[in-house]
Amino acid sequence: MVATTDIPTAEGIVRGSRGRRVSRWRSIPFAAAPVGELRFRAPQPVTPWSGVRDATEFGFAAMQHRSGARIGPRRQQPTGEDCLTLNVTAPNGPSATPRPVMVFIHGGGYFIGTSALGLYSGARLAVLGDVIVVSMNYRLGAFGYVDFGEFSTPEQQFDSNLGLRDQVAALEWVQRNIAAFGGDPDNVTIFGESAGAHAVLALFATPAAAGLFHRGISQSPPADWGPSRADAQLFARRCVENLGATKETAAKALITASPNDIRRAVDKAVATVMRDQPGIFPVSPVVDEDFLPRSAVAAFTEGTAHRVPLIIGTNRDEGTLFVRFDDTLPTTPDRIRSVLRHADGDAESRVVAAYPGFPAKKVTVRMGGDFTFWRPAVAVTEAHSRHAPTYAYRFDYAPRSLHLAGFGATHALDLIPVFGTSPTFARALTAAGGYRGLLSVTRQFQQNWLAFARTGEPLPSWPAYTEDQRATMIIDSPPRVVHDPEKPKRLAWQGIHSPSLV
Incomplete structure (x- = not known):
């Protein structure tokens, strides 16, 4: 029983x-x-x-x-449709003080x-x-x-941003x-990955969410989604x-x-x-001038996002997962040129120059992942660091089997070390090598995430991000701090935004 x-x-x-x-x-x-x-x-x-x-x-x-x-x-x-529920997991046994809360x-x-x-x-x-x-x-x-x-109609109203309202x-x-x-x-920390990471940023930009959380972690956010x-x-x-x-x-x-x-x-x-x-990804929070008055990126840029601590980062090889299973990103030369066509006059030549080897498939896949995730994440990181403690990371680790399969540190791989996994699954994932590396990055993620949830700061080895230093924690085995990683690419993407549907 x-x-x-x-x-x-x-x-x-x-x-x-x-x-x-x-x-x-x-x-x-x-x-x-x-x-x-x-x-x-x-x-x-x-x-x-x-x-x-x-x-x-x-x-x-x-x-x-x-x-x-x-x-x-x-x-x-x-x-x-009857789906508006949540789940709670709590350690057994008493605690001398109320426990920090992490909402995923x-x-x-x-x-x-x-x-x-x-x-x-x-x-x-x-x-x-x-x-x-x-x-x-x-x-x-x-x-x-x-x-x-x-x-x-007068008899039937339809509201906007229902998923975001549900999260609130x-x-x-x-x-x-x-x-x-x-x-x-x-002491509530919200954290999420991919669309969930975008949701974290959208909640930072949502006036109704003020006071409902006290820090956030955004893992691989497509930050400038939002029609x-x-x-x-x-x-x-x-x-x-x-x-x-x-x-x-x-x-x-x-x-x-x-x-x-x-x-x-x-x-x-x-x-x-x-x-x-x-x-363009049309199914995401709408800038409705009411519940979400400004897009997430605009709110961070203008300083109207909730000024609480933020960890934000991306994976080195975001695009590889989508090419294999769901090619929805701009990861081919034609699709890359299509998104750059909407930017200023020299955008295409500027970005292509920052990615030697274009239009090779491996290069365009990297460009698509960077365009979708890294580019807008950098914009949020820069902007929020002016107003609240902000910590940037890039996840570089992948076991040998994922390198051999062409995935590398792909999208969503970070969920495994963040939440932890069974020894059996960890051994299977690293059958070709990398078990100790997986244990190492799991410790890095969990210790930093938990320290942040408890205090608002990761471990002391992780410096805050500032625009003059751009300190970024590279989560790998071993970890390291790099200042302004991939600077030429960062500069090439500046001022480029996701296109409009209209």
């Missing part, structure tokens, strides 16, 4: 499972189910319940193609992913750092990041309830057309159509944009 543990929250008692070292509570609702007339509306409060609510099993992942909710080699989590936001391009992935439970982080780890679901794709506001609602739940789990609501209101309206119209609706019938269709029909209509529109207009 599985041991259980009950915790009273503001909404009702939740029952989790108690293991040898940690206790877990799964799929606790932090907002009402966004179904029926609440579809495409801002998250609403949960109706309190009586008795004890079981929180030992996962519920639904957010609506998405079922392959995106894979949680094991042959296991996929059911998907559904999963990636997946804002259209796939789930907090139920075993890696995200954070059990190893919780035990090693004596912290509480929270992971959340939020609405994805069609249901979280398409602004259908133009099609609102989850952080509000943390403020209300985490103390009951032993956590400190005054303008005009771009968002054009994209929403394409989605409605794909749904077979007109402006007059859109409101009814968006409420009555099946969730999978809506998902397919939006997925078709996404595929068209990404095929025909490289460098």
Whole structure:
């Protein structure tokens, strides 16, 4: 029989499972189910319940193609609109003081992913750092990041930035309830990878998130994603057309159509944009002049982002994963030239000169990864360092097997050392060599992430980033600090932005 543990929250008692070292509570609702007339509306409060609510099993992942909710080699989590839940992992045993809280936001391009992935439970982080780890679901794709506001009627309103609003609602739940789990609501670190890393930066730029977190970690953020209101309206119209609706019938269709029909209509529109207009990703937080008044990069540049400590960085070989599995980045000569065409007159010659060997495939893959992740991350790092403690990193390590396979330190590889993995998986990943290196970078990530979550600073060996020194921690085996790494490339990308849909 599985041991259980009950915790009273503001909404009702939740029952989790108690293991040898940690206790877990799964799929606790932090907002009402966004179904029926609440579809495409801002998250609403949960109706309190009586008795004890079981929180030992996962519920639904957010609506998405079922392959995106894979949680094991042959296991996929059911998907559904009733997905606004979060999970809590806490060390067993008492603590003399409330524990720091680390809230993880999963990636997946804002259209796939789930907090139920075993890696995200954070059990190893919780035990090693004596912290509480929270992971959340939020609405994805069609249901979280398409602004259908133009099609609102007096009877049916449609809100913008639903996935971002969900994340704020989850952080509000943390403020209300985490103390009951032993956590400190005054010491909350948000961290995320890829789209989750972008979400961290978007929350820095969201006025409603003020005071809900106290520091952030952004791992491989595509930082300048974010359509303008005009771009968002054009994209929403394409989605409605794909749904077979007109402006007059859109409101009814968006409420009555099946969730999978809506998902397919939006997925078709996404595929068209990404095929025909490289460098644009239309399904992401919208600059709506209301909930998100400025894009993440603009907020950091203007100094209006929340002025709390930030760790931000990228992986050396971001682009290689996408070329192999999901070629959505500008990683070919033609797609690179397409994104540079939108910049100033000498952008193409400037960038190409900074990447000797162009147009060789290996070079263009690096350029695509740098354009999407490193280029805008540098802009955020520079800007935030003027206002709050900022720490930059680059993850260079990869076991020999990934080098042989052509991946290197690819996108999302950092999730393994951040969360830690089983010895069996670590041995398999490093069967061709590199086991000690993996242990080393795991220690580096975890010790720095946990020190930052506890104090707002990583380990003393990691200096803060300033524009005159540009100190960057190279996470490798062994680690090292480099000042202004890849300076010629950094200078070449200056002033280049993601193109517009309009």
